[in-house]
Amino acid sequence: MSLQVMVVEDDREIRSLLQSSLSVEGFAVQTAVSLSEAYALLKHKPPDLIVLDLGLPDGDGLQLVRELRKQHSTPVIVVSARHQEAQKIELLDAGADDYLTKPFSVDELLARMRVALRHRGTSLAAAVTTHNLEDLRVDLAAHLVERDGEALHLTPTEFKLLARLVRSAGRVVTHRQMLADVWGPEFTEHTHYLRLYMAQLRAKIERDPTEPRRLLTETGVGYRLADA
Amino acid sequence: MVHDSRVQEQGAHSLRGWLAVALLLATATLCGALLDPFVTLTSQAMLYVLVVVIAAYRLDWVQSALCAVGAVTALNFFFVPPRWTFDVESQEHFIALVVMLVVALVISHLAASLRRESRHAALNEQRARQLQALASSLAFASAPQEIVALGQHALDAAFDGPNSLLLKNETDSSLSDVDLPDGVRDGLRCCMVECAVLGPGTGRWPGLNAWYLPLGDKGHVLGAARVWPALAEDSDGREHAQALCSLLAQTLWRARLAASMHAAQIEAQRQQLQSTFLAAVSHDLRTPLAAIVGAASSLQTQREKLSPSEQDRLLGSIASEASYLSTVTENTLQLVRLTSLQKELKRDWESLEEIVGAVLARVRQRDTARRIKSRVPPGLPLLKADPVMLAQLIGNLLDNALKYSEGEIDLIVNAFPQALVISVKDRGPGIAPAEQDLIFEPYRRSDQSGQRGAGLGLALCRAIAIAHGGSLTVRRRGGGGSCFIATLPLQEPQPERELA
Numbered sequence: 001m002s003l004q005v006m007v008v009e010d011d012r013e014i015r016s017l018l019q020s021s022l023s024v025e026g027f028a029v030q031t032a033v034s035l036s037e038a039y040a041l042l043k044h045k046p047p048d049l050i051v052l053d054l055g056l057p058d059g060d061g062l063q064l065v066r067e068l069r070k071q072h073s074t075p076v077i078v079v080s081a082r083h084q085e086a087q088k089i090e091l092l093d094a095g096a097d098d099y100l101t102k103p104f105s106v107d108e109l110l111a112r113m114r115v116a117l118r119h120r121g122t123s124l125a126a127a128v129t130t131h132n133l134e135d136l137r138v139d140l141a142a143h144l145v146e147r148d149g150e151a152l153h154l155t156p157t158e159f160k161l162l163a164r165l166v167r168s169a170g171r172v173v174t175h176r177q178m179l180a181d182v183w184g185p186e187f188t189e190h191t192h193y194l195r196l197y198m199a200q201l202r203a204k205i206e207r208d209p210t211e212p213r214r215l216l217t218e219t220g221v222g223y224r225l226a227d228a
Numbered sequence: 229m230v231h232d233s234r235v236q237e238q239g240a241h242s243l244r245g246w247l248a249v250a251l252l253l254a255t256a257t258l259c260g261a262l263l264d265p266f267v268t269l270t271s272q273a274m275l276y277v278l279v280v281v282i283a284a285y286r287l288d289w290v291q292s293a294l295c296a297v298g299a300v301t302a303l304n305f306f307f308v309p310p311r312w313t314f315d316v317e318s319q320e321h322f323i324a325l326v327v328m329l330v331v332a333l334v335i336s337h338l339a340a341s342l343r344r345e346s347r348h349a350a351l352n353e354q355r356a357r358q359l360q361a362l363a364s365s366l367a368f369a370s371a372p373q374e375i376v377a378l379g380q381h382a383l384d385a386a387f388d389g390p391n392s393l394l395l396k397n398e399t400d401s402s403l404s405d406v407d408l409p410d411g412v413r414d415g416l417r418c419c420m421v422e423c424a425v426l427g428p429g430t431g432r433w434p435g436l437n438a439w440y441l442p443l444g445d446k447g448h449v450l451g452a453a454r455v456w457p458a459l460a461e462d463s464d465g466r467e468h469a470q471a472l473c474s475l476l477a478q479t480l481w482r483a484r485l486a487a488s489m490h491a492a493q494i495e496a497q498r499q500q501l502q503s504t505f506l507a508a509v510s511h512d513l514r515t516p517l518a519a520i521v522g523a524a525s526s527l528q529t530q531r532e533k534l535s536p537s538e539q540d541r542l543l544g545s546i547a548s549e550a551s552y553l554s555t556v557t558e559n560t561l562q563l564v565r566l567t568s569l570q571k572e573l574k575r576d577w578e579s580l581e582e583i584v585g586a587v588l589a590r591v592r593q594r595d596t597a598r599r600i601k602s603r604v605p606p607g608l609p610l611l612k613a614d615p616v617m618l619a620q621l622i623g624n625l626l627d628n629a630l631k632y633s634e635g636e637i638d639l640i641v642n643a644f645p646q647a648l649v650i651s652v653k654d655r656g657p658g659i660a661p662a663e664q665d666l667i668f669e670p671y672r673r674s675d676q677s678g679q680r681g682a683g684l685g686l687a688l689c690r691a692i693a694i695a696h697g698g699s700l701t702v703r704r705r706g707g708g709g710s711c712f713i714a715t716l717p718l719q720e721p722q723p724e725r726e727l728a
Contacts, residue, residue, distance in 0.1 A: 211588050
């Protein structure tokens, strides 16, 4: 059975573009033009993945994500325009899985969907504890980080940061989420901690820390660990 | 009301005065009688002089004069021989009595004028204080109503009232609509027309029972005030009222100038934005749109006649023109947001290394030959900045360099104690010194070569640098090419760098 994708988008052109390009890739696509329609479809049967546009005519996607997260772990990918930055981050913090900024290519969307679906599969089974990409190997259970087969020494905080990114490899983790998970919920405004520790981590993990290939920066949003 | 209570107070005051006189005389007499066996008449007389001096100092002149007369009479009656009569035995005693009377009157007069002067000084000081307090509270007022309220309050504090303070309507120069007796309204209007103080002691309309004062100078009268009570001889009071009014007028005038200047600024900015938008549509949006429509319609109608490689080229052109269009749109919107005052930077502690890394990751897609060489030193201090804006600044500079030059491009970050400096150096045709300021103006692009740039790109870059308290300049490089230098000031204090 093919995977069900729900596209919530009020612009007709983009909706039909997404519908046709996702169908070609073998997804069964449902579309909704408003939040109320999306709610109705969700009640009937939740899909395997939701592509949610910001700026819908009848309200805020935040409510939908909060409502959804009470019962389901269905991946949600937020599609936003530049001026909706703040709203987008709010959604990510509320439990949306990833985001795309308009204009985006179909390639990018498909890549994000693949990552989101893979995580859903694993989150139902066991949590991600290992990460392998090119010369980098991370094993959280064994507390092991290797580059080119050589063990790297990370401080406890650096390790916690990396572990948080490994568990969401390929997906964006917002500043707020990282600060809350590594330092604690009372530190969510201390962005400078993140900047300083991430710089240390980049210096240890990246070959060229000024042009990172693994610890990617999502400017103004958070970080993403590159995934295969 | 104020006057009634003052009259009552005065009545009470004089009653208490008379009691004091009686008490003083009784005390002196009692002391004199008690000391009679031990002292001479001279000392008894001194006791009476003492109470006369006290009375003259504390009480008004009628009471002190009567106290003196009483003292002389009592001395005469009780102590001057022959005692218990009003007869005076010798001439010497008679002279002593007359001198005592004169002393009492002189002291009373001196004390009264001293009291008057000190009351006067206290009043003047109080008025000076009031002016100062009003000036400092007006410094924070900007709305006319607020200024009028403060002014009304000051007038009421300084004068018994009822006082009125009204502003002239800007449109028809009538007074703001408040219920006033016709006489008052006429007085106010007249003093605004004549632009002079009317009322007692001014030589104009001395028959009025109040002062009418204009707010402002000739040609700039903003309103008028009425102050009651007004006495012709109270020139200090009138001067105080005038000082209050001129202070209010200055503040009103300042507020009005500030408001009109603000309005003019907003209007100029609005027009600037409008022309920026128009220029964006005509310069930078039409051309890529034409290319997209051309390529798409060609694919629509002539697909069979086109070779696969030509079809690919057209598709590629649609994609690249569209992405150019999206950059231009983004730059235009961002510039409008930045310059329209409402946009607040979303500042946070940011690492320039990170931002450069993210920009390079994006720009490298167009820099397949890896012409950009970056040099970012480790351990840079953090910047309190809007990361999306900074990324746009660096990205635009790199995009321009890629577009206008062929050779290698250097992206260099240097740290100084006060600032971080980002330099982007290319080996393109360079920019003539005369053009070096024009390229940062929206749509003053120098090249006529037909090559398109992000017309607003550099204008936006400079706006972003300025919004961060920094600057963006360009200079020619020795050996050809341009060097763009963005300077971003560092904020003190840096967050603590202690790391585990």
